Amino acid sequence: MSTIEFNITQRSEKSRARLGVLRTPHGEIETPALVTVATRGTVRAVTLEQAITAGSQLLICNTYHLHLRPGEEVVGEAGGLHKFIGWDRPLMTDSGGFQVFSLGFGRDYNLGKIGPTDASGQVKAGQRPKMLKIDDAGVRFTSFIDGRELFIGPEESMRIQSLLGADIAFAFDECTPPNADREYTESSVAQTHRWADRCLEARDPKQALYGIVQGGKFVDLRRESAQFIAGRLFDGFGIGGEFGEDKDTMSEMLRTVVDELPENRPRHLLGIGHPDDIELIIREGVDTFDCTVPTQYARHGTAFTSAGRVSISASSNLRRHGPLDPTCDCPTCITNSLSYICHLYRAKETAAAILLTVHNLHYFNRLVEDVRDRIRSGSI
Ligand SMILES: [Zn+2]
Numbered sequence: 001m002s003t004i005e006f007n008i009t010q011r012s013e014k015s016r017a018r019l020g021v022l023r024t025p026h027g028e029i030e031t032p033a034l035v036t037v038a039t040r041g042t043v044r045a046v047t048l049e050q051a052i053t054a055g056s057q058l059l060i061c062n063t064y065h066l067h068l069r070p071g072e073e074v075v076g077e078a079g080g081l082h083k084f085i086g087w088d089r090p091l092m093t094d095s096g097g098f099q100v101f102s103l104g105f106g107r108d109y110n111l112g113k114i115g116p117t118d119a120s121g122q123v124k125a126g127q128r129p130k131m132l133k134i135d136d137a138g139v140r141f142t143s144f145i146d147g148r149e150l151f152i153g154p155e156e157s158m159r160i161q162s163l164l165g166a167d168i169a170f171a172f173d174e175c176t177p178p179n180a181d182r183e184y185t186e187s188s189v190a191q192t193h194r195w196a197d198r199c200l201e202a203r204d205p206k207q208a209l210y211g212i213v214q215g216g217k218f219v220d221l222r223r224e225s226a227q228f229i230a231g232r233l234f235d236g237f238g239i240g241g242e243f244g245e246d247k248d249t250m251s252e253m254l255r256t257v258v259d260e261l262p263e264n265r266p267r268h269l270l271g272i273g274h275p276d277d278i279e280l281i282i283r284e285g286v287d288t289f290d291c292t293v294p295t296q297y298a299r300h301g302t303a304f305t306s307a308g309r310v311s312i313s314a315s316s317n318l319r320r321h322g323p324l325d326p327t328c329d330c331p332t333c334i335t336n337s338l339s340y341i342c343h344l345y346r347a348k349e350t351a352a353a354i355l356l357t358v359h360n361l362h363y364f365n366r367l368v369e370d371v372r373d374r375i376r377s378g379s380i
Contacts (some may be wrong), residue, residue, distance in 0.1 A: 001168070001208035002208055002235045003024070003025060003205075003206060003207060003208050003235070004022060004023060004024050004025075004167065004168065004208040004236070004266075005023040005237055006020055006021070006022050006236070006264065006265060006266045007021050007023075007025070007202040007266065008020045008263075008288075009021055009106065009333070010375065010376060011338055011361050012195060012283075012375050012378075013142060013378065013380055014080075014114075014378070014379075014380060015283040015284070015285075015380060016255070016258055016283060016284050016285030017085060017282050017283050017284075017285065017371075017375050017380055018031075018285065018287070018375070019031065019032075019372060020032075020266070020287060022090075022266055022287070022288070024058075024090040024167035024168065026082060026088055026089050026090050026091065026167055027088075027089050027090055027244075028090075029057045029058050029090050029094040029288070030057065030372065031266070031287040031288060032282045032286065032287055032288065032289075032368055032372060032375075033057050033058065033185055033287070033288050033368060034054040034273065034288075034289060034290070034291070034364050034365055035058050035059065035060045035092060035268070035288050035290035035369045036051055036058070036059050036060070036277075036290070036294075036361060037059075037060055037290055037291065037292045037295060038051075038060065038085070038203075039061065039062040039065050039292075040061070040065050040066065040069070040234070041061050041066060041075075041084065041085040042062070042085065043056070043059070043295060043352075043357070043361075044296075044299060044357070045295065045298065045299055045350075045353040045354050045356075046205050046295075046354055046357045046358055046361070048086060048087050050331075050354075050357075050358055051087075051361060051364075053358070054330060054358050054359075054361035054362040054365060055361065055362055055365030055366065055369070056361060056365060057089065057090065058089060058090035058092065058288075059087060059089075059090075059091050059092070060091075060092040060093070060094060060290045061081060061085075061091065061092070061093050061095055061164065061166065062093070062094055062096075062099070063093045063096040063098040063157060063160055063161055063164065064096035065099075065293065066081075066093075066160075066164060067096070067150075067152070067160050068143055068144075069152070071147060072159075072160045072163035072164055073111055073163065074165035075163060075164055075165075076164075076165075079134075079165075080163070080164065080165030081093070081164045081165055081166055081251070081343060082165065088281045090167050090168075091166040091168070092166050092167065092169075092170070092268075092290075093161050093164050093166040093168075093169055093170070093277070094170050094270065095157050095161070095169070095170040095171055095172040095173060095199075095212070096152050096157055096160075096172060096238070097172055097173035097174060097175050097212065097240065098175045098193075098270065098271065099208075099290075102365070103341050104281050106199075107317065109161070110126040113122060113336040121179055122179050122180070122182055123177050123179050123180040123181065123184050124130075124181050125181065125184045125186075125187060126184075127184065129336070134174065134191075136191065136194065136352055137151075137153050138151055138153020138154065138155075138156060139151070139152050139153070140144055140156075140174070140180055140283055144155075144307060153195075153198075153278050154171070154172040154195040154196075154198040154199045154202060155173065155198060155199075156170070156172075156273050156353055157171075157172035158197065158199055158202040158203050158204065159202070160315045161204070161207065162203075162204035162206075162207065163343060165206075165207070166207065167204070167207065167208060168207065168208045168209075168210060168235075168236070169204070169208070169209050169210070169236075170205045170209070170212060170213050170238050170270075170302060171195065171196045171199035171200075171210065171211045171234070172199055173192040173195060173212040173214055173238075173240060174188050174192050174195075174196050174213075174214070175189055175214070175240050175241050176188045176189070176214050176216040176241050176242070176310075177242075178216070178241075180216055180218065182218060182221075182380075185215065185216040185217075185218055185221055185223065186216065188357075189214050189215055189216075189224070189225050191223060192212065192214045192225070193225070193228050193229075195231075196211050196212070196228075196229060196232060197232070197362050199211075200232060200233060200234070202311035207377050208235035208236065209234055209235055210234055210236040210237055210238045210266075211229040211234035211237055211238065212229065212230055212233060212237075212238040212239070212240045212270070213225045213229050213237060213238065213239050213240065213257050213261075214241045214346060215241065215257075216241055216242055217242055217243075217244055217253075219252065219253065219256050220258050222253055222256050223256050223257070223260060225257075226257040226258075226260035226261060227260050227300055228270070229261075230260050230261050231341065235265065235266075236265050236266040236267065236268060237261050237265065237266070237267050237268065238267075238268045238269075238270050239254070239257050239267065239268070239270060239286070240270040240271075241270075243272065247277070247280060250272075250277070250280065250281075251280060251283075251284055251331070254281060254284035254285070254286065255284055258285040258286075259285055259325075266288065267285060267286055267288075268286070268287065268288045268289065268290075268363040269281055269286045269288075269289040269290075270289075270290065271290060271291055271292075272289060272291055273291030273293060273364075274291075274293055275293075275304055275363075275364070275367060277368040278364075278367055278368060278371060279371055279380065282375075282380070283369075283380060284369050293360075294357070294360035294361050294363070294364040295357050295360065295361065298353060298356035298357040298359070298360040298361075298362060299353045299356070300354070301313050301356070301358065302344050302363070303324055303325070303359055303360060303363075304329070304330070304360055304363045305324060305325035305363065306327045308327055310324065311333070312338075312341060312342050312345045312352070312356065313342065313345055313346055314338050314342070315342075317338050317339065317376075318342050318343060319340035320339050320342075321335060321337045321338075321339050322335070322337060323336070323338065324336075324338045324340065324341060324359060325338075325363070328359065328362065328363065328366075329360075329361070330358055330359050330362035331358055332355040332356070332358045332362075333359060341355050341356065
């Protein structure tokens with residue numbers, strides 16, 4: 001029996017979108033929902049209390065980073081991540097698979113997760129990344145903190161995630177590099193599938209476990225991967241990897257995957273979600289998704305507002321004495337002026353990152369809330 005329960009409360013007649021409630025041992029999530037990224041057990045620049053005020057319903061922490069520092073034994077001793085970080089609400093941990101990608105070919109080719117790739121640098125079958133060693137057992141790599149040799153495989157990922165004790169864990173996968181050729185992608189998907197079965201064997205039954213669909217930019221491999229993962233006893237499904245270079249391709253990929261997944265289990269899209277992607281991915285039937293955009297952009301001085309992006313440091317903002325976004329009711333916009341935040345940012349004050357992160361998180365959560373309202377009223 002699953003430790004989570006997912007009830008779909010409304011299905012759109014216009015798209016694959018659905019409204020639902022995801023019940024976990026630490027409370028309920030209204031879906032579709034943005035999952036706030038808390039890589040090292042914290043939402044950068046803000047307290048978890050501030051994240052709640054900004055509308056965050058659940059967090060996703062990073063297994064790889066917490067394994068390196070402070071180590072899952074420390075978190076386990078504290079009674080698990082919920083106690084360690086002081087968060088008694090729903091929590092996810094990712095599997096570490098994305099780090100395999102970013103430390104490996106991601107570093108070799110300086111790749112982002114989405115967007116144009118360097119055509120001159122295609123990853124071919126049999127090729128190995130420079131910084132780590134992937135084989136059937138798992139991934140061997142060197143800690144960037146102290147140079148220790150480390151290993152994570154499916155069983156290790158399940159053991160670490162069990163000690164971390166989030167409500168939802170993810171199966172260990174290889175996030176295929178976006179510039180991988182077909183042959184490489186085929187063998188990478190097969191690897192991810194073998195690891196998925198080993199994760200199911202090694203899982204902690206006290207946690208929910210999501211299987212991850214890969215397949216890179218190849219529609220038929222995506223379908224095959226979705227069929228394989230859908231046929232296993234996972235509590236939900238993650239969709240990982242690359243989705244093509246434009247929005248139409250992304251829609252097509254998502255549709256292909258979602259059509260193969262069981263209707264009544266939750267779907268999570270890993271690491272995607274610029275403001276203009278949100279409605280699109282929800283229309284294709286995604287229930288939860290995580291992305292670093294609201295927090296990362298905030299720290300680099302970009303605010304998302306109802307009038308578009310605002311680059312905080314622009315000197316013209318120093319004379320704007322109204323709120324950053326007049327339509328926003330976040331604590332930042334209620335209390336502070338754009339001029340003040342611009343001054344703080346230019347003076348390199350920590351408070352600028354705090355105020356912008358609160359606003360951006362609130363803005364993104366409001367966007368998703370607005371999409372939920374439009375599904376409810378039948379317009380999406
Ligand atoms: Zn605001």
